[in-house]
Amino acid sequence: MHGVYGEKKMVPLFLSETNLDDKGHNEASHQIIALLSKLGSVIWSLMVSGGRSEARLWLCNAVSSITSISPHHKRDIFMKMLTSKPTKKGFASQLLQLVFEKRPRKTGSILAKKSYLLEKFFQGNPKRIMQWFSNFGDGGGLEHKKGAKALSQFAFVNRDICWEELEWKGKHGQSPAMVATKPHYFLDLDVQRTVENFLENVPDFWSSIEFAESLKDGEILFMDTWFFVELFVDLMYKEDLNDIWDVISEFLKEEPFSSLCHHLLISLEESEVRIFLELLLRYINPRIEHKDFGNPFYVLEFILCKCGDPESFDMLLLLSAIINQKRQLLRLVNDEECQDENEQVKDIVSQMAKTSTNAHTLALILKECTKVKPEEAIKLLGLYSWVIYYRLSKECQTPGSWEALFVTNGIRFRTSDKYSMLHHEGSLDESDSEADNQASNRRRKKRKRRKKRRDFDHDGSYDNVLLDFDASDSRLGLQSGGGSWLLSTDDFSASWTNVDLPEHLSNYCLSTWMKQLVSKWSIVANAWH
Structure with a gap:
């Protein structure tokens, strides 16, 4: 076997059961723990060197992977965010953009009931007028569309009060009878001047059935999304319009938790992220079961339960990074602008490789885990798993080495x-x-x-x-x-x-170590329930 694989010392993964009652090598265990603590400090310094926003983004991405939230609980969490004080209009705006994109007809129907509000949308804006009202058919099978259809239908039904407001490009206007037999004559309508006349002299058009019908599919929302976002935010918080809240409630229940997190959490400030996590913690309560630690999403839930209080937020950012963002951390360490930290990490990993050379290493680390808080224990094991990831990424480059x-x-x-x-x-x-x-x-x-x-x-x-x-x-x-x-x-x-193996094996190590920790030490299991 040595002839095939060579004599190079391999990275120990410590996957076998270990004797947790071993009393020797205390000096070595203390040295390893000190090195892990130093590594944690270097990684944290790198993470926050350019601000904490990227670390928060990593945490939010990790949280989006949680699968144990029920539809009703998911809705409750985000609804509480929307209704908490002070009003989170930025959060509401992000959500409304998502609702517009995914449920345009739902929001279009609400807009149709408030169609009169769109007068100010078109006032003084020729571009919007032409975009919405100039879609007349040519008589060759193409029908009038959008606002053009609403304009023509309303004009015929109410021709006695508004036909004179129609402006034509030719030398003379068209009669209702003539246009009725030849609808393509509407192509000669001066759309901009006509709609401006309606804005000034035909207020009934803006609350008419014809105009409302043109809005129901929600297509108009994408002409100027930000205008409608602001309009709906006002309808939510100033008018407290039940129709909007009902659509949002239904949407939050139906939309996947991962999608909501990816689109909404990115807009939150750190204080708001903490509020979100506090709400999330009300609905996750992971059980201590051996099989669960094989699921990285469960490990994250477990961490949230132990580090979800405001005082532990920094610890949560660090744990999320070393456990769920191993590749991103390695890229950060390897960045050309982080040479000093890179050398520090190399030195720490090299010292650990020399110190953790026998089967007692993990037993000693696990024994120390019973003496500290749960979050500190997870931090030690998480950092050790990242060291495994680092070494595998650097040292295993060929099929033979794997x-x-x-x-x-x-x-x-x-x-x-x-x-x-x-x-x-x-x-x-x-x-x-x-x-x-x-x-x-x-x-x-x-x-x-x-x-x-x-x-x-x-x-x-x-x-x-x-x-x-x-x-x-x-x-x-x-x-x-x-x-x-x-x-x-x-x-x-x-x-x-070989690209995915470092992450897979380091995660597998962490899962194995967590199982050993919980299954063999009842005192730890009781403390972590």
């Missing part, structure tokens, strides 16, 4: 390449091994046949054949194309590439 890592840490694996399966002793059943032996025999026979052909093939084309069909255990193909593996960590259910 396979050595799997073997060293007892992870059964197979390549997802259809031509072969890779495993170490005991990783596959007998039928798999027998199939591999048969495949190996066939490959040896093919190699012999190819060797005979080489004497007759001087252009080197046989090399391609060898790469396609005789890449020893697909290793050549993996090195050239990256490769992917099926792992026992998720019962071989997903194909993992």
Whole structure:
């Protein structure tokens, strides 16, 4: 095995059960904890160096992944945000834009009932007038649309009071009878001057059935979304219009929690994010079950429950980043403008690699976790999992290094390449091994046949054949194309590439450690209920 994988020391993942009663190596455990604390300080300094907005964004993105909120609770949380004091008009504005986009007919119907309010929308704005009222049909099968349809219908129905307000481009006007038989004559209407006449002299048009009907599909909302957002905000908070609140309530119940978070939380100030989290905490209460820690979303819920109070907000930002935003943190560390912090992280990780070299390491860390608050315990394990992520990202660059890592840490694996399966002793059943032996025999026979052909093939084309069909255990193909593996960590259910493996394995480590912590220490479990 060493001949295949080399002698390089692999990253220990500490996945096996450990003796939590071990009393030795206290000095080493204290040194590791001190290094983790120093690492946490460096990461926090990086996170807030350019302000806290990005850290809040990371937290909001993580919160959007929570799946345990029921539709009714989801609605209650966001409705409380809308109705809390002081009024959060920015939050309401973001929500209304989303409602316009997703439910234009619902909001269009509300607007139709308040159609008279649109007089000021068109007053002194020729561009809007032409955009909405100039869509007349040409008589070739195309009908009047939008405001043009409303204008023509109202003019016919009320021709005795408003026909004279119609302005025509020709030398003389058109009679109702003539236009009735030839609707395309409306193409000769001077739309701007006509609508301006209606604004000044025909107030009944703006509250008419015809005009209201043109608004019901909500298309007009997108002519100037911000105007209508402000209009609806006034209807919500000044007039307290029930129709709007009913539409919003229904929308909040139907729209996915992730969508609402992505669109709405980004507009909140930090104090408002804290209010949102306090409301969220009323509806999540994760249970301590071993299976739950395999779900990163559950881990986040667990963290929120332990760090959701206002005093722990900084801790929550840090935990969310190191657990849910590992890649983003690594990019931040590697940024050219963060060379000092980069060197500090390298030094800390290097010292930890020298210190945490045996199976007792995790036992000692877990033992220390019983002596601190839950959020501090999660911080220690979270930082350790990020160290694992960092090392895997830096040290595992080839298929061989990944396979050595799997073997060293007892992870059964197979390549997802259809031509072969890779495993170490005991990783596959007998039928798999027998199939591999048969495949190996066939490959040896093919190699012999190819060797005979080489004497007759001087252009080197046989090399391609060898790469396609005789890449020893697909290793050549993996090195050239990256490769992917099926792992026992998720019962071989997903194909993992070297890009995703650091995050997957570091998350798996954290899940395993959390399970050990909770299952073996009843005092911790009782404290965290």
